[in-house]
Amino acid sequence: MTETPANPPTSWPFREAERVAQRLARTEKTHALFETGYGPSGLPHIGTFMEVARTSWIRLAFTKLTGLPSKLLAFSDDMDGLRKVPGNVPQQDMLHRYIGQPLTKVPDPFATHDSFGAHNNARLRSFLDSFGFDYEFASSTEYYTSGRFNDALRAVAAKHDVIRDIIRPTLGPERRANYSPILPLHPRTGVVMQVAIDEVDVDAGSVTWRDPETGVGYETSIFDGAAKLQWKADWAMRWYALGVDYEMSGKDLIDSVRLSSAIVRAMGAEPPETFTYELFLDDKGQKISKSKGNGLSVEDWLNYAPAESLGQFMFASPQRAKRLFFDVIPRATDDYLTSVETLCAGTGVAEDNPAWFIHGGMVPNASGSPVPFGMLLNLASVVNAETPDMLWGFIRAYRPDATPAASPFLARLVDYAVKYYQDFVKPAKRYRAPSEVERAALEDLAAGLAAMPVAAEAEALQTLLYDVGKRHPFASLRDWFSCLYQVLLGQSEGPRFGGFIALYGVAPTINLIEQALSREMVAAD
């Protein structure tokens, strides 16, 4: 039974799912296959997360829309030849000896898996698993060697020249001369050969070619992993063989999508629905690249905010070139909180709400926070939060009902806020050196604090501050408090200081004063 809601969802995952639904209706399929692909060269990164998350949301929308079964296939191109040795792995010399061979033939430099490819596959899987994604892993090597691609490979061989002519115009003169969609593995060296194919025997399922270095001619089977396909043909063949219904990719692959689709059509099938997303930029508007190391890693993000906020960021405007750098984290987190709030309140169409997707189509019962993340970060900075406990002290003053038990999500945010403060705000602080008058007052304060009981009341501490300030020749008490913030906390403004000391501790505060005074001595030398 299908309900027809008054306001059908219009969010992009539903628009995409609609296209998949129409494709299935056209092809009379009752099961949708979504694919995401991975280059074997790198480790999982933020783009990997993005692609799987977005595809999963479309899949969720598809399920909601049609009720039909579907699957997400995470396909690793692990048979690809090792092109160059990554600089950040051990055993460089060993790896250099395997250049050109399939990654699943290259020994694992970390010696934890059967091959480098297997190692990377395992990393990919544990990465995806850590987010709880629902997917089926596929290894290109396994698919090739098991013979699963054989029929499709024969179809490619049958259209060899057509496919070659589709790709050729897009190549430079050098590659154009020897291009073939079929790359035989060298029987002696195991290298994936990019050589001219002299002859294609469709019936035998073999190709003949010549080793350009030795001049020796070979006839190689195209089946069972004895050969693989060049990238664009490989993509097309995979779509064809598996019946992929949907795959998204970055705009850098626009041309590949076009050509691979053309190849599938040449083979007499319909290419999947595709979707092109924009690439991320860094804070200066430059493209994010793994090799440059700009931008942001998943680890970075998850260090300072919950995964839900990363999902929120990835949900918004997939076809827009968004800047992805550190400063977007707080906002994404608060955007997420807003999403949860409106979702729980039942405002708007649930299926258009990012939180609905992030929580797998469910309305979370208590994933919100009574205090926005931005405010927590601000507060952490203002009160120099060394520990979550300190932050909680101030939060309780503001929101008596907010406790870790009552707001578990807030508790997570508090931890993140403290970490964010410690790693980014605190190191950037500029501590001013005290003047002579201030120095004397601070020493006076330290002595006064030393005489206080360990568990001094905020009120008593405030009185002490007040007394010390009056005892010294400050133009106004305000100057005295400004001095405390600027010299002790490295900021122009701060919390009520008596309350701060009560939470921070008397002894640590004395330490703070001593540090400030000695810091100035060092600077004076």
Added chain:
RNA sequence: GAGCCUGUAGCUCAGCUGGUAGAGCACGAGACUUUUAAUCUUGGGGUCGAGGGUUCGAUUCCCUCCGGGCUCACCA
């Protein structure tokens, strides 16, 4: 050369299927504070890049131009 994104308040950006512009930060004022801050209330500020077109009506759709940026053209 081919293609993509983008140009909305000082800054960073929201504005879904067209109906006289919104948020956060910043700035101004106020409240709470025996000092300050967080917080709260409130105010100012935009010819929505330019010019055409469709429409009763366009920031929102179409075209052109200008500006900003990216991608591909070796490999995947």
